[in-house]
Amino acid sequence: MVFALLLDATDQPKPVVLHVAIQSGSLGAGTHPPKPEQNASDVVVWLKPLDPAVLTTVRSTPAGPRPEVIQKNKSFHPHLTVVHVGSVVDFPNRDPFFHNVFSLFDGKRFDLGLYEAGATNSVRFDHEGVSYLFCNIHPEMSAVVVAVDTPFYGVSDRAGNIAIPNVPDGKYELHVWYERSVPETLKDLTHTVRISVDARDLGGITVQENPSFTPVHKNKYGQDYAPPPKQGYPQP
Secondary structure: EEEEOOOOOHOOOOOOOOOEEOOOEEOOOEEEEOOOOOOOOOOEEEEOOOOOOOOOOOOEEOOOOOOOOOEEEOOOEOOOEEEEEEEEEEEEEEOOOOEEEEEEEOOOEEEEEEEOOOOOEEEEOOEEEEEEEOOOOOOOOEEEEEEEOOOOOEEEEOOOOOEEEEOOOOEEEEEEEOOOHHHHHHHHOOOOOEEEEEEEEEEEEEEOOOOOOOOOOOOOOOOOOOOOOOOOOOOO
């Protein structure tokens, strides 16, 4: 579902902006200060209204194009998708062979099974949470869908800049998510902010990177992926 403010276009507020930096190294002692050239993309920040009056300033509007997570060249594109709760995401297979999409952990639990080239399956993300997506055939494939219960969210660019548009003045709870961090660290970043005409720059946030992060995962049966066929056998 897409949301829009009940305001004239000329009265749209300035975006709420903030900057994130990624801190590497071991948790606690021994951390290293953020490097200016470090990639700080794909940090998600969302604002949950704490003032009931804010919720009356939004209304549902006809949905635009549905988000897509495309399967192409044995990869998911994009790797990260953020949606409002209730949104439907399409998963088209644009490779010339079968794929599978499953998510059996936190967030939305589903298994689309095997489907052929040119086919599309869809999933409605009907509650808050982080869904880690994988393919049961190709272990190198992974993606994330973050479903948030607010229309006020943004994703950092490589430089760590985030802009959240159309945020009414009011009190909010700020949340942060980053795939390469850990839930306990991200929970500590949750705090209350107040947005006003004169306070739309939330400053900087430093996100601790988990030095043990790995993209390696099990298949949907909780087992290691089978090794690829020996040379001479056809493979997808």
